[in-house]
Amino acid sequence: MTNQQNVVAVDVKSLGLRNLLPPVTKSLSPTELKMLFMKRFEAEKGDNKINGLVDSMRASSPTRIKSSSASIVHHPSALSMFEQIVGASKGKQIVMFLDYDGTLSPIVEDPDQAFMSTEMRAAVRDVARYFPTAIVTGRCRDKVYSFVKLPGLYYAGSHGMDIKGPSKRCKNKKANQGVLFQPASEFLPMIDEVYKALVEKTKSIGGAKVENNKFCVSVHFRRVDEKSWGALAEQVRSVLNQYPKLKLTQGRKVLEIRPTIKWDKGRALEFLLAALGYGNSNDVLPIYIGDDRTDEDAFKVLRDRGQGFGILVSKIPKETNASYTLQEPSEVKEFLRRLVDWKKICTRRRSSTLSCLDIYIDKKFEYHPPTCLIKEGGGI
């Protein structure tokens, strides 16, 4: 066999190799041809990844609704279904799980300014008086604590990779007071390194902001011109390519870089239920309220367990594993207040001779159940 026999006449244009070769017809050996294909394949794979990422950055805009959203159903409002929700808690302990951004605080341009209102803080504090309560967030735990400022809660930062229990004794004796769980601690130096690299790589992209969330990193593009999203995606990919142990997920106008470990908000929810003594128990009704894609992991866990309710905070219909919706943080506050008022009524009913009617006309409460069906044991 001569070398000549191994040479194949290739029309580089017809093979779509235009970007890699001058636009001429040329004879190539099989080895050259293979290398060309590989090069093109890799280049296309990279391009597709970036394009895919930019598409998904566009889709993550909460104001857009997919046109082919036949499977997206309107979930009922958790406010209009309030009685059914608390009714399901009869004989069970409600445990509250609350996402932070977009749930307790409105979405704002600058992540450092995402404060929660005094009224919302009071609502969360009151809820935590009656029910074990956890904040589950993508943020760094210390940062979210500096926003929430309530000591009696569980905090799960970094998408649940940094869990800490309340700093002082709480009423629930089953609770493990000393809980501190950090399943990704070995990733700390790597995350730090990636954070620095991302700050460097994105500094020329106007509006981009990199946030160190301790066990994960957020790259914000809310203030980046849409024309530069591709450039941003490329920079993020170029850094991530060097760290196969890290993965990319997305939230609301944010790219999230996190360890590839199998841990998310859903796992954190399971961990916290176990820490509270409800690991394999039917005596619990977990309620998880969140607005973001990352909260879907927790909604799914509740659905799979057939226990409790996921409540999605969204003004627009979305594909979700949640059972109910609330439109915005102000409705979350209203829901939390109702929960507290309902619990107070149940507690008073048990410790006094007041009739349902007495409770109903008691002007002290803003919320009065429309029907007087309060039963012993907490259910309506």
Ligand SMILES: O=P(O)(O)OC[C@H]1O[C@H](O[C@H]2O[C@H](CO)[C@@H](O)[C@H](O)[C@H]2O)[C@H](O)[C@@H](O)[C@@H]1O
């Ligand atoms: O799990 P969460 O508590 O919802 O945290 C998810 C991310 O929230 C923050 O970003 C989001 O809120 C910002 C402030 O409103 C907004 O500017 C940004 O566009 C949103 O994505 C936070 O800054 C991220 O680190 C969290 O991962």
